[in-house]
Amino acid sequence: MNGKLNKKLLFVLGPVTGVVMFIAVVMIATFLTNREYKEPYRAPAAVVDPTPRTAGLADERAAADAAAKATPYVEAEYRAFPIVGSRVAIWAIAQLHLLFAAFVLAVPIFAFIIEAIGYKTKDPRYDKLAHEFTKLLSVSFSLTATFGAFLTFMLIALYPKFTNYLMSVFSPTFLPYVLLFFLEAAFLYTYYYGWGKFHPLVHLGLGLGLNVVGTAIMLIANSWLTFMMSPRGVSDTGAVISVMDAVYNFTWMPINVHRVIANVAFGGSVAAAYAAFKFLQAETDEERAHYDWMGYIGNFVAILAFLPLPFAGYWLAKEIYAFSQTLGLTMMGGAFSWLFIIQAVLIGNLFLAANYYLWLGMGRVEGAQPLQKFIKYLLIAIALCFMVWATPRSIIATVSEVRAMGGGTHPILGFLGVMSAKNTAVNILILTTFMSFLLYRRTGKSAVVPWAKIGHAAQLTIFAGVALFVIFLGIYGYFVEATVRIGLSVPQVSSVLFAMVSITLIDVFLFRGAKKTGEVRWGKIPAVSQYVLIFIAVTFTWLMGLMGYVRSGLRQHWHVYGVIRDNSVDAFTPTLGFATQVVSWTVLAFFALIGFVFWITSLHDRPEHQSATAPERVPHTGGPIPATGMARHQLGGVSGTHQEPPS
C-alpha cells in the first residue's frame, strides 16, 4: 500500500518540481531584467547636435583608454584573500590536499599487502578486506585531485611571484608529474573496478603499479616543498645551478621516508575509523564481526607504522640540523619549541588510546585473564613516559615562582625537559606498546615447542636488557658533552629496533603450531573501543596538521629559506594558539569530507532500489547472508556462508 502511494507521489513530484523550477527561473529572469540599467527615454531630436558635455565625456573615455594602454604590465607579488588572508587560505587548502593525498597513497600500500596475503593463504576474507579498503579510494582520489588543483590556482592567484619562481626552478619535473598522475588514475581505477576480473597475479601487478606510481608522485611533490625548507642547487640570489640538486636537497629523502611511514599510519587509522563507523551502524553479529576485524587490522597497520615513525623523525631533525643549525634550533629551542609539548600530548594520547584498544581487544579472546593482569604495569610505564615527554624545559611561572626555583627551569623537573629524558621516554613508550601487541598476540594461545621456556626467558631478557640500556644511555647523556650526547640517540633507537625485531622473530617460531586455549570472538568488543579508533584517527589527523605546520612554519619569514624572502603582510610567525585553531578547523573540514567519503562508500552496501511491484525486502533472520562489501565475483561463492575472520 505504502509502496504504491510512494510511487504515485514520485510520479507527481517530478512534473511538479519541473513546473516549480520553470516558474522560479522566469521569476528570477524578470527580477533581474527589471533592475537592469536602461538609458532614460529621450525624445528624438530633429537634428543631432553634439553638446560640449558629450564631447567632454568622449574625451575622458579616450584619455582613460589611452592611459590604460600606456600602463606597463607589473607582476603582482601578492594578492589578498578575503577575510582569513592569503596564508590561512593556502594553509587550509594545502593541509586538506595533503591529508587526502596521504590517505590515497597509504590505502593502496596495505590493500596490496592484504590482497597478497589473501592470495598466498588462499583465504578469500583477506581479498574481501583489501577490496573493502580500496572502496574508500575512488572518491578520495577525486577529492585529492580537486584540492590539488585548488591549491595550484590559489598559489598562482595569491603568491604569483613566488609561485613563478618555484615553477621556474622545478619546471623539468612538471611533465613527469602530470604523466605519473595519469598513470596513477589508470592504475587506481583499473585496480578498483578490475577486482575479480583478472587473474589474481595480474591484479596484484596493478596494485604494485599503483603503489610505485603513487610513491613517485609523492617524491616529486616532496622535492618542491623540501626545497623551500632546505634549498640546494641554486645560487645565493636564487639562480638555478642544478635541478637535480634542488630535488635532492637535504631534507628530501628524510621527508620521503617519514611521509611514507606517516601516511601508512594515518591511512590505517582512517580506515579503522571507517570500520568503527560501520561497526557502530551494524545490525547483525556477522557485520559486527567483520568490521571489528577490519578495525583491528586498520589499527594494527596504523600502530605498526607509528612505532618506527619517531626514528624517521629523528633522521629528519638531524638533516635539518645538518642543513642549518639555526633552523634546527629555531625548531627545537626557539619559536617552535613549545609546539613539541603539544606534540607530546598528541603522541601520548595516541599511545594511550592504542594500548587501551588492545587491552579492550583482549576481552574478545577467551582465556585472556592471565595476561590482563600485566596491563596495569604497562599503563604505569606509559603514564610515566608520557609525563616525562610532556615536561617542558622551562616553565611558565610568576616572578616569585622563578625566584623560588632559582631560574626559569625547575630544579628537578627541569632535568626531564631535555632531550636525554625525552628520547628515553619515547623509546620506552615504543617498547611498552610493542609489549602490549605481544600480549595481545599471545592471548588464547599456548606455546608447545620444546624450547618454550627458554624462548620466553630470552624474550624477557632482551626486553629488560634493552629497557635498562635505553635508561642508562638517557642518564649518561647528562654527564657528557653535547657532541657525545647527540650521538646517544642512535644506540637508543638501534637497541629498541633490535628488541622489536628479535622478540618478534622469537615469537613467530615460539607460537608456531601453538595450542589454542581460547577462541577469538570477533565483534564481541565493547562499543567504546570503536570510539577509541575514531579518536585515534582524529589524533593522527591533528598530529599531521600540526607537524605540517612546524615543517612549513620553520622557514619563518622566508618562502625559500635564505633565498626568497617573504615580504607579504603574513611574513610573521603566528602564535601557537592561532596555529592550533587553524589546524583544528582544517581537521574538522577533513572529517566532514571523509564522512562524506564514508557515506558514499557505504552506498555500495545499500540494497538496490526496488520497484513497488517487486516483493518487499525481508529482513535477514539469521540464515547465511552475503558478507558486507563482498566483491561481486565472490558473491554466491565464499560469501554465502559467513566465516569468522582469522585472528
Next chain:
Amino acid sequence: MMIPHTIRIGGLVLASTAFYAYVGQMVPQKEVLPPQETVIRADLSTAEMATVGRQIMEGKGLCLTCHTIGKSGALRFPDLDGVASRAATRQPGLSDVEYFAQSMYAPDSFIVPGFNPGMPTINKPPIGLTDQEILCVMAALQSLGGTPSVTLATSHAYYTPPGGTPAGAAPPTDPGQKLPLLAPGNKSTTAPQTPPPPAKKAEE
C-alpha cells in the same frame, strides 16, 4: 533516549579537536615578527655600538638562539660569557677582532674544542647581517669580559670600510670618529667585501 551513533561520532570529533586547540592555547603565545633592519648611524660611538650589537645579537642576528651567556654544564654551543678575553688568545696570530670576524664570516675555519660545527655564515642569508652590524656585534662581544674597542672604521680580513685602512694597519685611535662616506642613518654596506681567505681545516 538513545543518541544516534552519527551524532556521537560527530561530538567525539568536535570534542577531540576542541581539546587539542585548547592545549594549543595553554602554551606560551609568542608572535615572531621578521627581524627589523637596524639603523647604524655613522656617528655611533663604540659604547653605542656595543648596545646596538647586543640588540642585534638578541634579534636579527639570532645569536642567542644557540649561544648562552653565563651558563655552564653540557652546552650545545660555546657560552659567550668572558668571550672577549678568550678571543684574543684562541688562535695564535689572530687578534680578538680578527677571531670574531673569522667566527662570523668563515665560521667553519675554527671549531672550539668539544663542540660540533654549526655556526652559520653571518653575513649571508638567512641571517645576513651587514658589515656594520657585524662590527656592532663585535663591540658587544668585546664587552663580554673586556672593553670594547672596535669602531665603524675598524678593518679586518673580511671587510675594509670606505676610506678605512686595510686589515693589518693600526685602527683609528678616536673611537667616536665619524665616517665621511657613511651618511647618518645609512644602513647598507657600501664597501666591496674582501673575499675571505681559504678556510683552514677545523681542529676537530
